[in-house]
Amino acid sequence: MATIVLAGQLQPTTRRRAPRASTSSVKSRREVIHQAARTREIRRVYRRRRTGVIVTMIAIALAAIISVFSLFGSSATAVDSTGRNMTPKYIVAQPGDTLWSIGERIAPNASITEVVDELVRLNGTAISSGQLVRIP
Numbered sequence: 001m002a003t004i005v006l007a008g009q010l011q012p013t014t015r016r017r018a019p020r021a022s023t024s025s026v027k028s029r030r031e032v033i034h035q036a037a038r039t040r041e042i043r044r045v046y047r048r049r050r051t052g053v054i055v056t057m058i059a060i061a062l063a064a065i066i067s068v069f070s071l072f073g074s075s076a077t078a079v080d081s082t083g084r085n086m087t088p089k090y091i092v093a094q095p096g097d098t099l100w101s102i103g104e105r106i107a108p109n110a111s112i113t114e115v116v117d118e119l120v121r122l123n124g125t126a127i128s129s130g131q132l133v134r135i136p
Helices: 029-072 099-106 112-123
Strands: 002-006 009-013 089-092 132-135
Touching (some): 099 112, 099 132
Antiparallel strands (some): 089 132
16 A cells, blocks of 8 residues: 655555456356356256156146046946936846846846847847846
8 A cells, every 4th residue: 555645644545456467367168168067957957847847737637637537427327217327237147047037037027028028139149157147
């Protein structure tokens, strides 16, 4: 620090240095490469996180859609004209069973010919033992 005498008083002054050309003000090649690599890494992490968020959102949306359909979706039951549920019912044909004997077993008080006609319509004319026979 230097002092100047002005009007009989001492005044402190700072000396200004002339700017020098130094190599420290210029980034070295190594620093530039390091900064570029760091930028690439930051972008890569950003893309990875963004992809993860998108995949998570899609999974949540699919889970919501599946849960809505499972709660409010239709089942395999049909409704007849009287409003009753008509779920398909089956029996297993035993050795020696015929459509006539099955008809007598499932509807003892109904007209047997109408029951057998319905059984033929649902299952065909021949059955074998162990076959699932759909009943009306």
